[in-house]
Amino acid sequence: MKQIIALIQKIKDGKATASDVVLLETMLEQEEDAVLRQSLREAFDRAVITGEQTLTPEKTASILMQLHNRMEAQEAQIQRLPTRSWHSRLLPYAAAVAGLILLAGLVAMYYSNLQKKGSGNIAVVQQHVKFIRNTTLKTVTITLPEGSLVTMEPGAALLYADSAVRNITLQGKAVFNVKANRNNPFTVSAGNTVTMALGTLFTVDAQHPQMVTVKLETGKVLVRTKDGTTREDIYLQPGEEFHFDSALHQYSVAKAAAGAARSAKGNADTKHAVLMAFNNAPLDSVLGKLETAFGINIRYEQSDVDGAYFTGQILKTDSLQNILQVICQLNNLELTPGEGNMSIRKIR
Numbered sequence: 187m188k189q190i191i192a193l194i195q196k197i198k199d200g201k202a203t204a205s206d207v208v209l210l211e212t213m214l215e216q217e218e219d220a221v222l223r224q225s226l227r228e229a230f231d232r233a234v235i236t237g238e239q240t241l242t243p244e245k246t247a248s249i250l251m252q253l254h255n256r257m258e259a260q261e262a263q264i265q266r267l268p269t270r271s272w273h274s275r276l277l278p279y280a281a282a283v284a285g286l287i288l289l290a291g292l293v294a295m296y297y298s299n300l301q302k303k304g305s306g307n308i309a310v311v312q313q314h315v316k317f318i319r320n321t322t323l324k325t326v327t328i329t330l331p332e333g334s335l336v337t338m339e340p341g342a343a344l345l346y347a348d349s350a351v352r353n354i355t356l357q358g359k360a361v362f363n364v365k366a367n368r369n370n371p372f373t374v375s376a377g378n379t380v381t382m383a384l385g386t387l388f389t390v391d392a393q394h395p396q397m398v399t400v401k402l403e404t405g406k407v408l409v410r411t412k413d414g415t416t417r418e419d420i421y422l423q424p425g426e427e428f429h430f431d432s433a434l435h436q437y438s439v440a441k442a443a444a445g446a447a448r449s450a451k452g453n454a455d456t457k458h459a460v461l462m463a464f465n466n467a468p469l470d471s472v473l474g475k476l477e478t479a480f481g482i483n484i485r486y487e488q489s490d491v492d493g494a495y496f497t498g499q500i501l502k503t504d505s506l507q508n509i510l511q512v513i514c515q516l517n518n519l520e521l522t523p524g525e526g527n528m529s530i531r532k533i534r
Contacts, residue, residue: 319343329498333365469494490532
């Protein structure tokens with residue numbers, strides 16, 4: 187236990203190496219303490235949404251995605267197992283507790299740095315990591331702060347840092363309609379692959395992280411593997427798809443079957459399906475327009491939405507609850523549906 191505390195302190199102090207983090211996760215997985223599933227899920231999701239960190243955005247995104255995937259895999263395994271004693275049923279959540287403690291350490295790092303710097307006239311920059319998951323049963327299109335559109339399949343999840351919004355980590359399947367920016371490539375990390383684009387339309391399918399497919403519809407993208415299997419960068423042309431099997435360390439490039447990306451592009455470009463669109467609009471203004479459009483009262487404290495903004499399109503086929511869930515995920519808020527109303531409040 188003393189070694190675990192020492193490792194967590196190293197993370198708080200910003201002195202931990204990658205091997206320290208791996209060692210800490212391993213030791214915590216061996217602990218037999220656990221908490222009830224529901225409270226852990228709520229605490230974990232809250233930590234993902236609110237966690238500030240001083241690790242690089244890329245490293246933090248990778249850690250958060252791995253821990254979140256571990257929790258979901260363990261939940262699925264628990265549901266399949268026959269009834270056992272309460273103690274043995276809770277043991278698999280030790281690894282999730284490890285993720286929760288590690289995230290708590292990341293949050294503590296920020297406050298530790300504040301204390302070290304003191305209260306002088308030094309501007310402190312907070313690094314926020316956004317976690318967005320499509321929890322609906324249909325595709326959902328969101329607009330990233332820099333203007334690119336992402337159409338997420340059910341269950342898909344995105345991670346990105348506010349300071350690096352064109353550097354995305356993807357779990358699941360999504361179509362990216364990238365806003366052109368020659369000076370700032372758009373990067374998607376999925377499984378063991380990295381896809382880079384300047385301005386284009388492409389699909390990344392990482393529903394099975396060991397088997398990733400990248401389909402290009404328009405423009406040009408660069409694809410590479412993290413383990414060096416491709417040895418050199420692969421440039422796709424419109425109509426081509428790249429398929430990589432990380433278990434076999436094999437890849438292929440072939441003509442893609444038409445349909446998926448074209449359909450997504452059609453959805454993104456179909457103006458008559460858009461109910462309203464916002465570009466960096468104050469959140470209270472957005473909520474007011476949604477109230478009017480859907481005829482449902484949206485309750486919130488003004489202080490909870492001050493300084494919050496929203497960029498995105500509202501489609502005629504979207505439900506108010508789905509829209510508000512996305513907005514809440516983007517702004518560290520939580521949604522409580524009621525009878526004839528929706529309540530929003532800050533996560534504290």
